Amino acid sequence: MRRAVLYTLPIFASLRTSYAELLRRDVSTVCEEIAAAISSESDIYYPGRPSSEYTIANFHWLSSSTQESVCSVEPGNAEDVGAVLKVLSQNPGTPFGVKGGGHTANPGFSSTPGVEIAMYKFSGVTYDESTGLAAIGAGNIWDDVYSALEPYSVNVVGGRVSGVGVAGFILGGGFSFKTNEYGLTIDTVRAFELVLPNGTATNVTESTNSDLFWALKGGFNNFGIVTTFYLEAHTQTEVWGGAILIVGYPDDVVVATQNFYENVTDPKAAILTTFNNEIGIPITELTLFYDAPTAPDGMFDEFLAIPALYTDISTRSFLSLVTSTPDNATQTERGYFHTVSLYNLTVPLINAIVNETSYYASTLLLEVPGLFVSYDVEPFLPTYLQYGSDSAWPPSRDVGLLPLNIYYSWWFEESDALVNEIMVQSAEYLTQFAVSQGQPVADVTLYPNYAIWNTTVERLYGDNLARLQSIKAEYDPNNVMSLAGGWKF
Structure with a gap:
């Protein structure tokens, strides 16, 4: 039996190699069709050719989320996004x-071994004072959005x-830091410019298409590709914190967090x-805002009284505060997020979180x-969901959940499976600990932006899933978007 396995393994390896080669060859033909279909406002790039754009288009913050596509296309307008989807x-x-x-x-959620559609050219940020809306291109990062809005003394929930x-x-x-004031970011969206899977660009609002508008608020890329978001803007002064x-x-720290x-x-x-905890060194990071x-006098005194290794607290621009906590400490490493949803924070629960870290x-x-x-412990006021209306996520707005963000990173692919197992195990332990403390959170929805890749969509969307599947079938009858990564209905 052992000998048979040894002889069989090269055959399976050969089959896998043949499939990969066949896929690449087929996708190469699709790339050529896309190149012929898009306008001069768009670009297409290939590996092995002198082009940093290809590398940038495939790059992800974590190496475990990056794949090498057969080609990367950067559409320059909504019409070309439609042309790509038609092909x-x-x-x-x-x-x-x-x-x-x-x-x-999450690996494969915005990367692919096929055609990578990089939205970098949708980098515009404009503010319309008459409507109070900011139009934000889908290729932006929040740093650039805040920078563009700063001259207008306005900001968005990001x-x-x-x-x-x-x-x-x-x-x-x-x-967001502003969630207690204005709700989730989806609660401040007033319109989406969406390219449907059939290639048609449309403006989706609550009045023009209530079902699709509802579905896009938490429904990711199941209904097409969003090119521009129209968000409510609010007056922005300087802020305090760091x-x-x-x-x-x-x-x-535990007591101050619970008291806050x-x-x-x-x-x-x-x-x-x-x-x-990095390579055995425990560090607590506090961000005050x-x-x-x-x-107000006294509000943050408990935190400020704790002996610190480093303090960067001041009156500053909102952008300065955000960039004071950069994301690149573990950039290019492998990593996953996961989450636990809580109803409240107690000292025993926060101590349990500390113990898991250690x-x-x-x-x-x-x-x-x-x-x-x-x-990462994230306190929010229980009223934050009152600012929005019914949406794909969360499936219920009766109680505002507190998302605990669990993040692990590491160096080598060989550790992926073990870390995935440990993170799921740790999340389950903390969930059960919260249940033992009287919080009925065993089956409550998880925040999709933190949930680990093998979480089920049923756990994320609950009773909303059937409606989402129906809307998906209406706007994507050929199931085109199922071939893109992410949570799928």
Whole structure:
């Protein structure tokens, strides 16, 4: 029997190689069709040719999310996005990816071994004072959006750290420093410019197409490719806040975080408490935020009194605050996000989160080279969902959930399966711990922008899934978008 396996393995390897070669050859033909169909405003790139654009188009923040496509196309207008989708629909079976900022931690969600559609040319950001709306291209990252809106003294509800892409963030919900004031980012969207799978560009609003508008608010790329988002803009002054780094995980941090969650009801205030461990070194990172030049007296005193390794707190622009917490500390490494949904934060629960950070950082240290472990506690006011209306996600707006962000990164592909298993196990343990503390969260929805790649869509969308599947069938009857990565209905 052992001998038979040895003889068979090269055959299977040969079959896999043949399939990969066949796929590449077939996709190459599709790439040629796309090149002939797009206008001079768009570009197409190939590997092995002198072009940094191909590399950039396929690059993702984490190497585990990057694949080498047969070609990368950068559409320059909505019509060319439609032309690309028409070619893909005429070549069923051709895998493709749609990449905005490339910040997903889920492998294959915006990358592909087929045709990569990189939205970089949709980089416009404009503000219409008469409507109060900001038009934001799908190829932007939030840093560039904030920079473009700064001269108008307005801002939108967007990402909290540097480098995060606009498109996936919005289409998955969008938690922000401003969520306590204005809700999720999807709650501030007033229109989507969408290219349907049949190649038709359309403007989707609640009044023109309520079903599709509802579905796009949390439904990702199941209904076509969004090229522009129209978001409510709000007056923006300077803000107060920044980052504090603390050695270890002091009890004072746990108590201050729980006290802030329990007692601070000012919607202009927000914090992030992140327990990090890199190659065995424990560091707590606090991000404090107040949406005004000065924070009320006493509001953040507990945090400021904790002895710190580094403090960067000041009155500054919103952009300055966001870029003070860059995303590139573990850039180009492998990594996953995962999440737990909570109803409230208690000292025992936060201590359990601290213990998970310490336990897995030490347990996996020698087994997982380059290990970085991070658990991010995100307090929000229970009222944040009142600013929006019914949407694809969350499936219920009765209670505002608190998303715990779990993030691990490491160096080598050989560690992928183990880390995936550990992250799922850790999330389940913390879920059950919360249940034991009286929180009925065993089956509650998970935040899709944090959920690990093998989470089921049923767990994300609950009772909304059937309606989403129906809308998907109406607007994508040939199931074109199923060949792009991401959560699929």
